[in-house]
Amino acid sequence: MTEEHNGICIFRDVDATTLLIFERDGTLLPSDRRGSIFLSDINAEIVEVARQIRKLGIPFGFISGKKTMExxxxxxxxxxxxxxxxxxxxSSGxxxxxxxxxxxxxPYGSTVGRRDDGLQMLSRAMIMEVMRWYAVEKTSCVFVSSSPESLIDAAKLGVRTVRYIPPMAAKFPFVERSQPNEKSSHNRRAEELFEKIANLASL
Structure with missing residues (x-):
């Protein structure tokens, strides 16, 4: 496996015909996160979905531009x-x-008047860069986000979209405890989200 580090980008060398792109803030991490990161900040549902996607063998990753204009x-x-x-x-999970x-x-700070417009331009640019790197057509790309604005923007590119609605509180999967043979709430929700993503990715 090779990696290319371009500033704060990591692209691992994999063959891709379908691509899953998660908007990190609002899915893996809280959209309103500030300061240091804690294990409890990491969304257990998204970790579980990522684990299932990894088993399925579909390339996936995370992009983040939410903090850029603040x-x-x-x-x-x-x-x-x-x-x-x-x-x-x-990786450990x-x-x-x-x-x-x-x-x-x-890169749009000096040319964009409205903050939301700048974030949308940045989101589009990142999605297009990931598709360009892996040479994946937009119709073979699925974008997952909790932001309606980001989803609308991705749809304008011709990318398939899945809206994620975060739980009120998510715990890291290694911390949560449940009774034997009882599925935790994040596992149930993770299964539902995974099915939506897998169905779109297989189209």
């Missing part, structure tokens, strides 16, 4: 460190992604 913008080194931590955690992309500074 005043408390993380530095490039902070964004890279966060990617490294998340990659290690997911048999849910290793094939790519990560986060842009802590916006």
């Amino acid at each position: 005043r408390s913008t993380p530095s490039k080194s902070q964004a890279a460190a966060l990617i490294k931590i998340l990659d290690q955690i997911l 048999d849910a290793s992604p094939d790519f990560w992309m986060a842009w802590p500074t916006s």
Whole structure:
């Protein structure tokens, strides 16, 4: 396996005919997260979905541009460190992604008047860059996000979309405890989300 690190991007060398792109903030991590990351910040449902996708053999990964237009913008080194931590955690849970992309500074900051427009342009640019890297057609790409705006924007590109509605509180799967033979709530929701994604990816 080879990796290319371009600033805060990781693209692992895999063959892809179908691609799953998750918007990291609002799925794997809370969209309103601030400061340091804790294990409890990582969404157990998305980790479980990632594990099932890994078993299915479909390339997938996470992009993040949500923090780029805010005043408390993380530095490039902070964004890279966060990617490294998340990659290690997911890898230890048999849910290793094939790519990560986060842009802590916006290339559109000086040309876009409205903040939301800038975020949409950035989201489109990242989706197109991932598709370009893996040479996957837009009709073979599935985008998962909790943001209606991001989903609408991705749909305009011709990408298939799945809306994710986060739980009120998600716990890291290694922390949650359940009774024998009883499925935890995050596992039930994860199965439903996985089925939606798998059905779209197989079309």
